[in-house]
Amino acid sequence: MDAHLVVDRGTFRLDVRLRVAAGEVVALLGPNGAGKTTALRTLAGLQALTDGHVTLDGRDVDRPAGRVWTPPERRRIGVVFQDYLLFPHLSAVDNVAFGLRRQGLDRRAARASARDWLARVGLAGYADRRPRQLSGGQAQRVALARALAVRPVALLLDEPLAALDARTRLDTRAELQRHLAAHPGPTLLVTHDPLDALVLADRLVIVEGGQVVQEGDAVTVTARPRTDYVARLVGLNLHRGQASGHQVRIGDAFTLTTVDRVAGDAFVAFPPAAVALHPSRPEGSPRNTWPATVVGIQRHGDNLRVRLDGPLPVAADVTPAAAAQLRLSPGQPVWAAVKAAETRAYPAGPG
Missing domain, CATH: 3.40.50.300 (P-loop containing nucleotide triphosphate hydrolases)
Incomplete structure (x- = not known):
């Protein structure tokens, strides 16, 4: 056909x-x-x-x-x-x-x-x-x-x-x-x-x-x-920016570090499960950290899906126990982190 x-x-x-x-x-x-x-x-x-x-x-x-x-x-x-x-x-x-x-x-x-x-x-x-x-x-x-x-x-x-x-x-x-x-x-x-x-x-x-x-x-x-739409369909966070090497600048004020090397117009995708939430700025291995605000929480399978606003709006999946420990609620400030190894960057041209 x-x-x-x-x-x-x-x-x-x-x-x-x-x-x-x-x-x-x-x-x-x-x-x-x-x-x-x-x-x-x-x-x-x-x-x-x-x-x-x-x-x-x-x-x-x-x-x-x-x-x-x-x-x-x-x-x-x-x-x-x-x-x-x-x-x-x-x-x-x-x-x-x-x-x-x-x-x-x-x-x-x-x-x-x-x-x-x-x-x-x-x-x-x-x-x-x-x-x-x-x-x-x-x-x-x-x-x-x-x-x-x-x-x-x-x-x-x-x-x-x-x-x-x-x-x-x-x-x-x-x-x-x-x-x-x-x-x-x-x-x-x-x-x-x-x-x-x-x-x-x-x-x-x-x-x-x-x-x-x-x-x-x-x-x-x-x-x-x-x-x-496709990112939501398959359950991924998706952002578009300008890449140079392992850095992808998203908007005017935020840069993500990725394991992939890309140049020019690029997408960065990562699953909600890769986003970790902390009550204060984390120290250690995650190179991508940013302050965020909880804007919504809903059940997602056995976990909770947390919608975050900030310099990089994302969804994060956390366990009910982690949500209780963090005392998550709409309007609450948190710190979000995602490891470079959990991201995928690729050109945003036709394909």
Whole structure:
């Protein structure tokens, strides 16, 4: 699947290039309003392109400049929507058979194939149930079976796990991973959940404001975030400054020492767990220390995440015991420290 998606919608403009190889799963991530759903809808033929193209299996299905447009039902694209959009009046087997009937199969053959697909997703005994009689995880699997049953060239998934509770999500994610691995065509997964993306996708594409801001495999993206959104997504503090050797000057009044040698415009990233808090200025090994003010505290897993303001605004993860010992509270002054060895510096140019 090769696409250049250009959509003008009022003051918003989507301009995104996507290429997904056969058998590859690409996750499209971004904050609300970034253009993820618009991208999926244009690929599915539910939203008109202003410019650009959508090419599937070497054939244009949408190219405004050439006056080429293929209706959604003829694009051979399987779509699993966030709310699944199962037909409430049809049984599970007839929901799955619907697309097959539209392709011209007679009712008996379509239902036989649909039953086979329900068995593949572990729902052989649920064929006659209607959507209201299914759990969220079961409905998601019926929607996936319906999308795969028509043997699509490409598969589009729009937040496929968002409607599930945490336990069901865990089990369904593992099941979905198995089915995506068996799908021979390209798959685009639209999600805001980094865990879904990291578990299910071979490659990540990050969009903000209708533009691609970063792409690559999970290791590259998580190790070297290039925007605040990506840094928050992967749980890192991120700052941008001017580097010279092992020094990165951030703003007008603060310089971080790093183990990496960089020159010019650069990013510095480090995890909240690398930030140590002290009641007074620490002595010893940390070369990066600065006064800070606690602006917020919230639970983060087994620890507490402390938001700090100061010359270098950061998040720090501390244990509840450490927080109690420091008597942390909003407005409290502390000293923050991060070892040079805990930071990563890298060029801020394109990449």
